[in-house]
Amino acid sequence: MKLLPALLLSTLAAVTPLAAADSYDIVVYGGSSGGITAAIQAARMGKTAVLIEPTKFLGGLTTGGLGATDIGNKKAIGGISREFYANIFTYYADPAKWKQQTREQYFAKRPHGNSSTETTMWTFEPHAATEVYDAMLAKVKDKVTVVFGERLDLKKGVVKNGTRITKIIMESGKEFEGAMFIDATYEGDLMAKAGVSYHVGREANSLYGETINGLQMAGAKHHQFIKNVDPYVKPGDPSSGLVWGVTPMPEGKDGDGDHRIQAYNFRMCNTDDDSNRVPFPKPENYDEKQFELLLRNFEAGDPRHPWAPTPMPNRKTDTNNNFAFSTDMIGMNYDYPDADYATRAKIWKAHEDYQKGLMWTLANHPRVPEKIRAYYSQWGLAKDEFTDNGNWPRQMYVREARRMIGGYVMSEQNCKRRVIVEDSVGMGAYNMDSHHTQRYVTKEGFARNEGDIQIGVRPYPISYRSITPKAEQCTNLLVPVCLSASHISYGSIRMEPVFMVMGQSAATAAVLAIENGVELQKLDYAKLKEKLLADGQVLDFESPPMPEHVAFTKEQVGGIVVDDSEADLSGFSSEGHTTPGFVGQGYRHDGDSLKGEQKARFTPNLPTADQYRVAIAYTALGNRAEKVPVIIHHADGEKTVIVNQKEKPTEKHNLLPLGTFRFESGKTGWLEIRNEGTTGHVIIDAAQWLAK
Template sequence: MTRTFLASCLLFPALLSAADSADVIIYGGSSGGITAAIQTARMGKTAILIEPTQFLGGLTTGGLGATDIGNKKAIGGMSREFYANIFKYYNDATKWKQETREAYFSRKPHGNTGSEDTMWTFEPHAATEIYDAMLKEAGDQVTVVKGERLDLNKGVVKEGAKITKIIMESGREFTGPMFIDATYEGDLMAKAGVSYHVGREANSVYGETLNGVQVGHSRSHQFIKDVDPYVKPGDPSSGLLPGIEKDPGEEFSGDRKVQAYNFRMCTTDDPNNKLDWEKPANYDEAWFELALRNVEAGDSRISWAPSWMPNRKTDTNNNFAISTDFIGANWDYPEADYETRAKIWKAHEDWQKGLMWTYAHHPRVPENIRAAFQKLGLAKDEFADNGHWPRQLYVREARRMIADYVMTEKNCKRTEIVEDSVGMGAYNMDSHNIQRYVTKEGFVRNEGDVQVRSRPYPISYRSIRPKADQCSNLLVPICLSASHISYGSIRMEPVFMVLGQSAATAAVQAIEQGSTVQGIDYEKLKARLLADGQVLDFESPPIPEVSRFIKKDLPGIVVDDMQASLTGFDKEGHTTPGFVEDGYRHDNNEHKGEQRARFTPELSAGKYEVLISYSALSNRATEVPVIIHHASGQDTVLVNQTKLPSGKHGFQPVGTYTFEAGQSGWVEISNQGTKGHVIIDAVQWLPVK
């Protein structure tokens, strides 16, 4: 018996003699599974929470401490209670080991100010402590069972449309009138005979624009240099490097491919708490040849996104062309058996560890990139039972149920609004890249990245319960009924907590009403959800019709931030409208004097009006230095980015200058001497006659 299991037995005594029957059987100890179990207990019923691994909390305790939600007003109920508990946890001075609370919040990390009654950034072990405390408060009405996996061959027994029991690989059986599938994979849902989809639907299926293959849309995490995809450069007959497809498929068509997975690493820059990146024993340089060629081609961006958590730790996510997302390696995962999933899981771990070592130590990587990756390393005081590596793979999407109502892009844009809300989504429609392919010019590109704003919107009750003829006593708050692109907005941990609580409320009411989950009285469900503090809907400002400008539609010569030469400016944004293409970059209001972006056009000799694009907001810098290098020398203009640009198409004029032919002229924007966020987006040269 492991130390981890012994500790869990002490915390949850029922583990030693777990009952096999309860009012609500919850399969999956994710964040949504935990809130479902606690809500069941708070409504006076019993719950069994079954987690196939030895730890609870899924991604919330597995490294995703930089909470993504969008408009926090959309989060209520037990989910908001969790983030309020995070706030209380870090109000305790003894929880601050590597820095002070004041020092942390002075950086306004991930939107936190420290002045609210909630907190949305946290260390993995803090989330575990809080979930354990919340479950302990639920008392004996919640029984936690760990290390039991559903038998994928005979694990679900039904009478008609009703599940009567589920069976684990060990032979252990669990019975009850109501069941909830709170896994990221949707195994219980699938084995219960419920319809589902894997991959992207074609745009035509639900009348969408952002689903299916999106070659023309993938921008944010993209190659900015031309990189050869062939084993022997320039020789197609030598074959493609690992992980690259010949072609992406027809634009807007559907496929069985899912957006990339990764691990959300908890790293630190504290030398007393940091582990150096080690070269994996099975390191295969062929898998990292593309990354090496990319940096050798001149892509100097630091390809990861560390968001700072308390105590000088990070939640480190994917960023740019080649990063922690193992693109294309997960397509078989959703429907795979446990053995195949374990191999895919291990391949992701090997990829990410190998890439970290490559960027930190490989001699072909430029020194400045190596130094950036050596600055951070895994935190010694997190995930000690797993070699300090996150215990949860970020399964961004797997199966998605097909129910009586399918959430789509229309819901996220509020062009279609449901009246049977059980919670709200508020994040952008966000799909990570899905594949790499070879362009007709013979270079490698990523495909599948889509990031488009949503308005806070209600999520239908019909989307978390199956069709009546398929299963009458099951609720699915995580692998819910949604298209690929709308799921990209819904799939946030706070929303899963909200939907887990709502699913449990519906399950208990179905028991009390002697009904199926399809037949309950929605008005009674709504009344209880509101009484428990759930947020079901609110009106929000519409998304501006002109939120972005397409480069090819703009006059003159335009150089976007994707074509700029960057030092820093590695944070991306796309929430404040008025930008060129799909987003902009910013300095995160830090490392002042160290970040700059140079925009170099190809010009004919002559006089040009120069303009810059930025998305204005009150937190922007008021004196952003813009250097214009022209035929007669150079000038510096200070731009106030809190004010809307005064020119056409969202551009701010900075002067008229004469330029020589070719690429001798340029514009450079930096954060030297600035206070506030500095935005870089695009520079425009308009010929003056």
């Protein structure tokens, strides 16, 4: 058979009439976790659905490496989402699924909140998530058509009649018609091309009455450099320019809105099992200059391993970003949300090359300390995962792209339960979590990261209006992933189990709107609520609002008080202010890491020699350490007191008395908190000396 030239083929395609559009009740664009649950729910309610995935695989991040499920309070998850995690539990109940370790060996570590006594399981390997999703879709195959490799035409891809989408057109020319449409992509392309308003970047605090949105130069306390690191190409010479990844100090003040979005990375599936390990590959276009700041950070004496591997079954991990310089490619994704496919592909490839280069550097570069190189050399990519993609994750972690401005914008006030919506379609429960957005040079001439915020929430309802556009813009589109939320509230909502919940609720609303012949914005919420509850969705449960960040001054505490900001620190670089009841501006903790290497010494300047009652201040939580050694150095020697920081201190101002001791005047005595022999976070806040 004679082959036609490519040019002739393209000409024929241009003049050949297209086949009639495929028609379904519901068209779901995006095979993410939310897209899958939407398609399944539509089928279970008796409607036909097409699930269109632009790539060749389903599941987004859930099958793409994010096996350490982020949710907070698991009570908030119901419906098909909880069914998925129950199916994961059933999957791993089969002994044949355990290759590199036994189920008992894995659960002995009790990672990431899992328990061997639960009927759901929240950690899993990428291929396990794929198998579970495939099995769930197979049960509705008579109603759900899955289409791979079809991307929306970004120029003419959405056809509307008034406020209704009538069909969408792919780059291939393929057309899909439907009564209702659901955009379940991480980027929100269908939403944007349908003329729906959206936001990219951080809003100013003033826009929605928030306190932790926008620029966060003072508020970004986590994942920072613990040593001063010079960011200039020629150390000490600003005229030589800045090393890769560092920008000038940003203009503006904290709370100002800007264009920046939180950093992306890949959630690697790693293993230290030699029989299943592929050494970290060196990318062809490896650029050593990208890692100059990392190497200088090691040379400055930072001993920390710059990654966060959470154990998954079979001696694998879900590996995330950690500390100052890690897998997040900070500041290199600003153009991604609104970019065309070619530009996105370049950004995606740059992130992949960067992260591969980082891992190769950690395992091989001679400027990396030998101990750290030896550690990373034991690790690699899991040979039996992502076998069609060189063992590399197929999904980049697009933490945030476009966010719809819909009928209701979720905000910080919702996440703290200070404002509670009455049209819930599911719940969020994770911290308001933003990764860094930029790395800049301070006025003192050192590198610093900006944008990371970790603020606690109470489980809270998410509004139906936040997954529907404004009625004047589109009346038959739902957006369960790029939903209507501010930057900081989206940081809490943007979790895979929540996307599954939102996907199911979106499909439920779509089917009810079809059956009742109404626009989405006019759907009777009482009917929607009744169906959601019948299908096991969790819409709300009683929870008190988040308290304000209660802080005590040293004068309120009384006596001679030394705050953590005045202590002599070795480590304890992680700062916090999410748990109220602290002294001063916040507290510090050891990050549950580098055990035996971190200590904080509190030295008072006592006015007279006397007997002093000594106490420490800390806020108790379930993730705290139980056996924290506190050494009191007094005039008659030293005493070690072991403190259980899971238990609430006994006195007001969160003070725990440790005993009464004789001290000389001046700075001869001290108190030291260490993290040796501990499991869990060790907190340092303040120490008090009270004369008897």
